[in-house]
Amino acid sequence: MTAVVEETAPGTGHGSTAAERDHTPIVITLRIRRFNPETDAEPYWQDFKVEADPTERILTAMMKIKAEQDGSLTFRRSCAHGICGSDAMRINGRNRLACKTLVKDLDMAKPITVEAIKGLKLEKDLVVDMDPFMQAYKDVMPFLITSGNEPTRERLQSPEDRERFDDTTKCILCAACTTSCPVFWSDGQYFGPAAIVNAHRFIFDSRDEGAEERLEILNEKEGVWRCRTTFNCTEACPRGIEVTKAIQEVKRALIFRRV
Amino acid sequence: MQTHKYDTVIVGAGGAGMRAALESSKRSRTAVLTKLYPTRSHTGAAQGGMCAALANVEEDNWEWHTFDTVKGGDYLTDQDAAEIMCKEAIDAVLDLEKMGLPFSRTPEGRIDQRRFGGHTRDHGKAAVRRSCYAADRTGHMILQTLFQNCVKQNVEFYNEFYVLDLLLAEDEAGNKSTSGVVAYELATGEIHVFQAKSVIFATGGFGKVFKTTSNAHTLTGDGMGIAWRRGLPLEDMEFYQFHPTGLAGLGILLTEGARGEGGILRNADGERFMERYAPTIKDLAPRDIVARSMVLEVLEGRGAGPNKDYVYLDLTHLPAEQIEEKLPDITEFARTYLGVEPTTELVPVYPTAHYAMGGIPTNVEAEVLSDNTTVVPGLYAAGEVACVSVHGSNRLGTNSLLDINVFGRRAGIAAAEYATTHDFVELPEAPETTVVELIERLRDSSGTERVGAIRAEMQETMDANAGVYRTEETLKQALADIKGLQKRYLDVSIQDKGKRYNTDLLEAIELGFLLDLAEVLVVGAQNRKESRGGHAREDFQARDDENYMKHTMAYREVDAKGEHSIRLGYKPVVVTRYQPMERKY
Numbered sequence: 115m116t117a118v119v120e121e122t123a124p125g126t127g128h129g130s131t132a133a134e135r136d137h138t139p140i141v142i143t144l145r146i147r148r149f150n151p152e153t154d155a156e157p158y159w160q161d162f163k164v165e166a167d168p169t170e171r172i173l174t175a176m177m178k179i180k181a182e183q184d185g186s187l188t189f190r191r192s193c194a195h196g197i198c199g200s201d202a203m204r205i206n207g208r209n210r211l212a213c214k215t216l217v218k219d220l221d222m223a224k225p226i227t228v229e230a231i232k233g234l235k236l237e238k239d240l241v242v243d244m245d246p247f248m249q250a251y252k253d254v255m256p257f258l259i260t261s262g263n264e265p266t267r268e269r270l271q272s273p274e275d276r277e278r279f280d281d282t283t284k285c286i287l288c289a290a291c292t293t294s295c296p297v298f299w300s301d302g303q304y305f306g307p308a309a310i311v312n313a314h315r316f317i318f319d320s321r322d323e324g325a326e327e328r329l330e331i332l333n334e335k336e337g338v339w340r341c342r343t344t345f346n347c348t349e350a351c352p353r354g355i356e357v358t359k360a361i362q363e364v365k366r367a368l369i370f371r372r373v
Numbered sequence: 374m375q376t377h378k379y380d381t382v383i384v385g386a387g388g389a390g391m392r393a394a395l396e397s398s399k400r401s402r403t404a405v406l407t408k409l410y411p412t413r414s415h416t417g418a419a420q421g422g423m424c425a426a427l428a429n430v431e432e433d434n435w436e437w438h439t440f441d442t443v444k445g446g447d448y449l450t451d452q453d454a455a456e457i458m459c460k461e462a463i464d465a466v467l468d469l470e471k472m473g474l475p476f477s478r479t480p481e482g483r484i485d486q487r488r489f490g491g492h493t494r495d496h497g498k499a500a501v502r503r504s505c506y507a508a509d510r511t512g513h514m515i516l517q518t519l520f521q522n523c524v525k526q527n528v529e530f531y532n533e534f535y536v537l538d539l540l541l542a543e544d545e546a547g548n549k550s551t552s553g554v555v556a557y558e559l560a561t562g563e564i565h566v567f568q569a570k571s572v573i574f575a576t577g578g579f580g581k582v583f584k585t586t587s588n589a590h591t592l593t594g595d596g597m598g599i600a601w602r603r604g605l606p607l608e609d610m611e612f613y614q615f616h617p618t619g620l621a622g623l624g625i626l627l628t629e630g631a632r633g634e635g636g637i638l639r640n641a642d643g644e645r646f647m648e649r650y651a652p653t654i655k656d657l658a659p660r661d662i663v664a665r666s667m668v669l670e671v672l673e674g675r676g677a678g679p680n681k682d683y684v685y686l687d688l689t690h691l692p693a694e695q696i697e698e699k700l701p702d703i704t705e706f707a708r709t710y711l712g713v714e715p716t717t718e719l720v721p722v723y724p725t726a727h728y729a730m731g732g733i734p735t736n737v738e739a740e741v742l743s744d745n746t747t748v749v750p751g752l753y754a755a756g757e758v759a760c761v762s763v764h765g766s767n768r769l770g771t772n773s774l775l776d777i778n779v780f781g782r783r784a785g786i787a788a789a790e791y792a793t794t795h796d797f798v799e800l801p802e803a804p805e806t807t808v809v810e811l812i813e814r815l816r817d818s819s820g821t822e823r824v825g826a827i828r829a830e831m832q833e834t835m836d837a838n839a840g841v842y843r844t845e846e847t848l849k850q851a852l853a854d855i856k857g858l859q860k861r862y863l864d865v866s867i868q869d870k871g872k873r874y875n876t877d878l879l880e881a882i883e884l885g886f887l888l889d890l891a892e893v894l895v896v897g898a899q900n901r902k903e904s905r906g907g908h909a910r911e912d913f914q915a916r917d918d919e920n921y922m923k924h925t926m927a928y929r930e931v932d933a934k935g936e937h938s939i940r941l942g943y944k945p946v947v948v949t950r951y952q953p954m955e956r957k958y
């Protein structure tokens with residue numbers, strides 16, 4: 115332990131990273147795609163200059179704009195650290211959470227573009243209608259299905275069985291994956307990756323007995339076979355879920371049940 | 374304007390609201406009104422776990438858990454309530470498992486348990502493994518599981534509906550009873566009146582009165598604010614918990630589970646300073662003690678970093694696999710937001726405003742009280758918005774996820790039972806009036822004050838003057854600042870005058886609630902001339918059981934001229950088995 119102790123003196127070794135990071139504020143430009151259906155016929159781009167610490171979140175910069183420059187700028191946000199799924203946006207052409215994207219991770223010299231996620235109806239500025247997305251989620255029966263009498267204590271599940279679906283339990287329903295999927299853009303009826311991820315979470319849970327039913331739903335025309343494995347979803351997922359892999363596993367489950 | 378009629382209306386779809394909905398919707402026609410999509414609620418941010426004496430990994434029982442909860446609350450906990458919670462904890466956890474919650478497992482396949490601050494074996498002998506968890510996203514899994522079961526059960530949600538008023542009828546003798554709520558629909562700007570036989574408030578906390586906080590931007594205390602403006606009391610508002618390990622400068626939380634897994638706090642000299650403050654359980658002492666110790670380290674010059682204003686959380690001695698498996702999310706927070714690699718580097722941490730012990734007073738049936746004993750028929754509250762009081766002056770980690778499940782369930786059952794045995798109370802004439810006036814005043818105002826500026830100043834003064842340590846002087850300053858800000862708030866205007874998704878308007882309304890609650894917190898803190906749990910006075914450092922072992926009850930008084938003031942009363946603590954002792958760990 116002493117080794118660690120000596121290395122922790124301020125400015126040296128352990129723990130110094132944070133202190134050494136550059137906090138000098140700079141002026142960045144956010145180029146935001148605005149739309150207010152009450153007044154605008156079409157969406158348009160508007161530039162805002164705002165002072166930001168490079169280690170700051172894009173969400174923070176947007177909140178500063180709302181507080182100091184234009185109160186009508188509209189977006190959803192809550193937790194501000196990537197766990198509630200409120201603020202998926204298209205930032206510099208890629209779906210991300212504004213609260214998990216730091217200014218320094220983007221090209222600060224150029225305007226940073228911010229627009230609503232695609233494929234869901236645009237309601238205002240960065241707000242889209244989430245209901246169709248939530249409906250697709252509900253359609254895959256995202257809940258534990260069991261039969262027989264409930265045990266008095268907990269159901270047993272080995273750590274290995276628990277691990278089997280760990281990845282897909284992380285989903286925060288932010289829609290970054292589904293709204294980055296070209297199949298979903300061209301066909302809004304497609305369940306989309308997020309719904310399949312949540313079906314996966316139950317299909318591979320050793321306690322669940324509803325796999326058959328769920329697989330039947332996903333086997334339909336707008337189901338898992340529409341996926342063309344473009345990997346956009348996996349790249350977009352702010353929770354690091356291997357979305358494409360989960361979809362592949364569901365496809366495999368379907369084939370093996372069939373054959 | 375639209376009018377709706379339900380047996381039971383639940384306000385809020387976090388853990389408490391949805392747990393209540395699962396019960397009430399089985400028994401009565403229920404609507405859940407929530408300003409966020411249910412899965413966006415801040416219950417999803419909870420990391421470390423939910424305690425229950427399952428004794429899956431070592432000997433434990435609910436009586437030990439009760440004792441810890443009472444002692445952890447520095448003897449302001451109502452002991453009958455704590456006993457109910459700790460007894461029902463076991464079923465609460467098992468119910469969640471049966472609903473599908475993917476708990477982390479022991480090698481035998483049982484629900485795994487880990488250590489947490491203040492939870493001990495046999496009345497303080499040593500730390501005990503009591504917290505049931507799902508990696509470090511227990512709250513996320515609880516929120517998801519409850520929502521999934523609401524989907525299964527077809528619970529009716531009104532998403533992005535902001536409840537802004539509570540409708541209470543009053544008879545000649547001044548007795549109140551519940552007739553419904555008034556909500557504002559974000560998408561359209563339309564006002565909705567919900568008539569209901571019973572109403573449950575489950576709107577969560579108000580961490581946004583502070584600047585450095587683990588709370589979401591949406592935790593603005595609306596439920597407490599609404600009740601307050603309707604003349605209902607608030608209990609123990611001066612007790613606000615500061616969690617020791619917020620990411621320095623940001624406030625984002627790193628769970629106590631990190632210390633439960635073996636993490637250690639160190640000052641700039643690398644010293645494990647908690648050994649000095651809590652020799653027996655060290656880094657796993659309750660939060661109030663750890664937070665104060667950290668602040669003292671910094672005040673005495675042993676803080677780390679260029680400004681010597683934080684300490685370190687050290688996980689580097691833990692195996693990297695254990696960190697990845699048990700604490701994946703918080704490791705990522707440290708990497709993303711501070712650029713620190715927790716497996717090899719020390720993480721800068723400092724206390725962050727975290728949890729409201731106080732709130733709307735209820736009894737153990739979750740019925741809201743209009744004074745020390747009088748129940749408001751048809752009105753219930755559960756979760757962080759409520760004060761039962763199971764947490765006393767300092768909540769133990771993992772006891773809130775427990776609270777929302779136990780008392781959420783109780784509220785759901787009680788509210789539905791009430792609704793099925795009572796008639797609707799007539800709505801007042803023009804029930805929407807208060808809300809319409811509130812909205813129109815803000816929308817039509819041409820004042821020069823801005824929401825953002827007032828909010829920032831409120832948060833600054835609360836951090837500086839009503840934080841971990843308080844004195845008469847700092848509290849006086851805070852109160853003067855808040856009063857000034859309340860005046861300026863009257864002159865606030867908004868830029869968005871539209872109807873659709875007007876978040877500008879709602880932020881202004883939320884700020885109004887925060888300013889009300891900040892004042893109640895500070896007035897309560899000023900009045901309590903002792904140090905107990907989450908309330909530490911530098912000028913009154915000892916606990917004073919003789920004068921202050923009682924709950925604060927704050928009432929809003931309005932005089933003939935319409936000026937408001939705060940009147941403070943007290944409520945006795947319920948003591949059953951445990952007589953107050955000095956609190957040592």
Ligand SMILES: Cc1cc2nc3c(=O)[nH]c(=O)nc-3n(C[C@H](O)[C@H](O)[C@H](O)COP(=O)(O)OP(=O)(O)OC[C@H]3O[C@@H](n4cnc5c(N)ncnc54)[C@H](O)[C@@H]3O)c2cc1C
Nearest residue numbers: 385386387388389408409416421536577756757771773774
């Ligand atoms: C980062 C973090 C980590 C935590 N970790 C733990 C832990 O490990 N263990 C533990 O026991 N506790 C933990 N806690 C505490 C615990 O998570 C919370 O106290 C608890 O989840 C609160 O639940 P709730 O249902 O009362 O409120 P919330 O989950 O906050 O839900 C509030 C609900 O009310 C709704 N609402 C609010 N205002 C209105 C309005 N005006 N109209 C309509 N709806 C409204 C919101 O939409 C939301 O649905 C943690 C807290 C934080 C912040």
Ligand code: SF4
Nearest residue numbers: 285286288289291351
């Ligand atoms: S899978 Fe990932 S990207 Fe898709 S909704 Fe879930 S968290 Fe968001």
Ligand code: FES
Nearest residue numbers: 192194198199213
């Ligand atoms: S605000 Fe919650 S995920 Fe970004």
